Amino acid sequence: MKAWLSQHIRTLGATLAKLARAPVSTLLNVGAVGVALALPVGLYVGLASLQHLAGGLRVEPQVSLFLARDAGRGDVAQIDSRLKQHPGVRGFRHVSRERALEEIKTRSGLADVVESLGHNPLPDAFIVDASDAAPQNLEALRAEFLRWPKVAHVQLDSAWARRLDAVLRLGRLAVLTLGTLLAFALVAITFNTIRLQIMTQRDEIEVVKLIGATDPFVRRPFLYYGATLGLAGGVAAWLIVAAGICVFNDGLQELSGLYGMRFELRSMSVGDSFSLLAFSAWLGWFGAWLSVSRHLSDFEPR
C-alpha cells in the first residue's frame, strides 16, 4: 500500500518534471486545451447569467384578469367563486383596485402623479396560476375568461418568458454541441501528444516490459501526463473565462445601463469551477488512455 502510494507520488513528480523540461511545448499544449475549453465554458457563463436574469422574473404560467372599471363587489365575488371551482386553475390571487393603487404609490415613485389624478384609474385584477402550462391551454383559458361578465381584459404574462426560455434552451443546446466537439478536440490533442511521447520512448517501454513491468506500470506516466495536461488546460480555460468576464462586464454595465436595467456576467460558482477542472482532467486522462491502449499493443510478445 505504501509502496503503491510512493509509486504514484514518484510518477506524479516525474510527470511534473517532464512538463517543466519542455516549457514551450507545455505552454502551447496547455494554451490549446485552455482555448478549446474556454469557448463552451464562456458561452455557458453567458447563458447562466441570462438564466439568472430570467429567473428573477416569473416563468410560471400566469394569466391576469382585469375587470371592467364599473365592476362592483358582487361581480368580484362572482368571479372569485367561478375561479375557485374552475378545474384549470391551480391558484389565484385577487388584487383589489385599492391595493393596486397603494402599490403603485409606494413602488413606482409615481405617488404625485397618482395623487394628482384625484381618482383611482385602476381596475380590480385577478392573477391566476394555470394548472397546465401548455400554450394552447393558456390560450383556451384566456378565451374562456374573456367571455365572463365584467372581464375587460386578459393577459398571458408567460408569453415572453416562454420565448426567453426557448432561446435559453437553444443556447444550452449550442453549449452542449460546442462542448462535445471541443471535448473531442481535447481528447485528440492528448491522444496525439501521448502518441508522440510513446514513439520517442519506444526503447524505454520495450526495456521496462522486458524486465517485468506490468501494463499499468507502463501506462501510468502517460495517464498522469494526460490528466495533468487536461487539468492545466482546465485552469487555463478558467483563467481565460474569468478574464473575459472582467472585460465584458465593464462594457455590459454601460450598455445595460442605457436600457435602464442591470445585467452582468456572473463569475463561475465553486461547483462549476470544480466540475470544469475535474472534467478537463478526465478528458486528458481519457485521451491518454486511448492513445496508450492503442499504441502499447505494439509491444506485446509474439
Place this chain on the structure above:
Amino acid sequence: MISFSQVHKRYPGGFEALRNVSLGIADGEMVVVTGHSGAGKTTLLKLMAAIERPSSGSVVVNGQNIGALRPRAIPFLRRNFGLIFQDHKLLFDRTVLENVLLPLNIIGYRRGEAARRVRAALDKVGLLPKEKAYPITLSGGEQQRLASARAIVHRPSILLADEPTGNLDAAYAGEIAELFRSFNQVGVTVVIATHDEQLATRLNPRLVALKSGELIEAVPGAGA
C-alpha cells in the same frame, strides 16, 4: 526449474530457429549454451523469459507453461529473471544509477531500500564511482557491467546472459565470469549463451551445444 520438451520455434517468415529441443535445467545449475552465430542461442533464452513463444512443444519455467501464459502473468514471471541482453538495452537518457534502479522501481521497492541495493549492485560490478555518469560515456566493457548490475539488482532466481563477454577484454571477461560464479554459488540458476570458448572453459559449467537450431550434445559439467 526450466524444461524444454520437443520445442520448435519458427519465426514469422518460416525460418525454423529451434528444432525439436528437449532440455532440463535444474534449480541452481550453471549452464553455458554454445554454438555459432545463428545457431539459436538467443532464441533459446528468449523462450525461457517468455519474450518469444514456442511454435510447438512446451517450455515450462517454475511450473508455468510459457506457451499458455496469460499476458497479465508474463511481467511477474519475468521478475524471476535477471536478463542481460546481447545489445544491453541500456537507457541512454538515464544515469548509471537510474538504469540500475529501473527493475526495483518496477517491482515497487521503497526509495531507501532501492538505493541501498543499487549501490551494492554497482559496487559488485565496480561501477560505483560512475553512478552519476550517463551510459554513453562508458566504455563497451563498462556498459556490459552496467547491464549485469541491472540484471542482478533485484536478486533474481535465474540469470540469463546473452553473450555477456562479447565486448570485453580478457581481464574484464574474467571478472564477469567470477560474478556469475558467485551468483551461482548462492543458489542462482545461471544460463549463459556465448560463442566465447574461453568463458565456457573458465566456468567449467554444464555445456549445451546448439547447431542450426538443434541440440547436438549435452555434456554434464563438474559445476561449481
